[in-house]
Amino acid sequence: MAAAIADPVRRQILVMLRGGRLSAGQIAGRFPISRPAVSRHLRVLRQSGLVRDELVGRQRLYELDAGRFTELAAWLAPFLQPSDWEHRLDALETEVYRTRRERRAADQTKENTA
Amino acid sequence: MAAAIADPVRRQILVMLRGGRLSAGQIAGRFPISRPAVSRHLRVLRQSGLVRDELVGRQRLYELDAGRFTELAAWLAPFLQPSDWEHRLDALETEVYRTRRERRAADQTKENTA
DNA sequence: AGAAAGGGTAACCTATTGGTTACGCGTTTG
DNA sequence: CAAACGCGTAACCAATAGGTTACCCTTTCT
Numbered sequence: 661m662a663a664a665i666a667d668p669v670r671r672q673i674l675v676m677l678r679g680g681r682l683s684a685g686q687i688a689g690r691f692p693i694s695r696p697a698v699s700r701h702l703r704v705l706r707q708s709g710l711v712r713d714e715l716v717g718r719q720r721l722y723e724l725d726a727g728r729f730t731e732l733a734a735w736l737a738p739f740l741q742p743s744d745w746e747h748r749l750d751a752l753e754t755e756v757y758r759t760r761r762e763r764r765a766a767d768q769t770k771e772n773t774a
Numbered sequence: 775m776a777a778a779i780a781d782p783v784r785r786q787i788l789v790m791l792r793g794g795r796l797s798a799g800q801i802a803g804r805f806p807i808s809r810p811a812v813s814r815h816l817r818v819l820r821q822s823g824l825v826r827d828e829l830v831g832r833q834r835l836y837e838l839d840a841g842r843f844t845e846l847a848a849w850l851a852p853f854l855q856p857s858d859w860e861h862r863l864d865a866l867e868t869e870v871y872r873t874r875r876e877r878r879a880a881d882q883t884k885e886n887t888a
Numbered sequence: 889a890g891a892a893a894g895g896g897t898a899a900c901c902t903a904t905t906g907g908t909t910a911c912g913c914g915t916t917t918g
Numbered sequence: 919c920a921a922a923c924g925c926g927t928a929a930c931c932a933a934t935a936g937g938t939t940a941c942c943c944t945t946t947c948t
Binding site: 684685695702703717718719720 | 893894895896897898
């Protein structure tokens, strides 16, 4: 799976898919290489599990599979320093951190009820 | 740099180095492949910047270079879901999170003083 | 039904990679 | 100072990866 992100074209594809689902043709159209070449990159990504595909009519739509990225992050995490995590925390302060506290509070309530 | 972690031997080496500095010979000794083969993997890791080396007498000691892992994490982060970060937060609750809050408090104090 | 569109697979070629053995060079040791 | 140690590099070889063109299947349009 780590080998899947080794190739620059495949990394590009992953970044593109962050913007939403794309068909094979749309993806291939954005690269200077031939369509079959892109098709094989897509196969590698599929087999690595980083990407999922669905057939819709005569086209095949691709989208990210978030689960696998979590595995990558899990492997990477032990190499990171605490300060790295702090930066992430800063970035997500308003997003995650608050909702997290809110759910905490909710859980507290439940515990008291139970 | 992403290509550096594509190879399983190199990933193994990185994991080994998490335990501290190791000489080239110590690293090579833990693999079934020949020493020159390992030596070239080490060169790839060196050139990728994930690893630093220092010559000590007639041996060459290797250690992780944390900075590059941060870059990897930065690339990976946009692919992760908020829930992933929450898990990390749980794992680091006592480590980072508390000291973070403590420093926050300290900064607050400074602001009031200034 | 036939033509066109979307897209994967096969066969093929070249460049890269990862392994091996042979070798060279600086550092330690007897 | 010579022998031994630690380790990188060079030359070579087989396997893999990534590109290309040619081909085939399925779905849509007329």
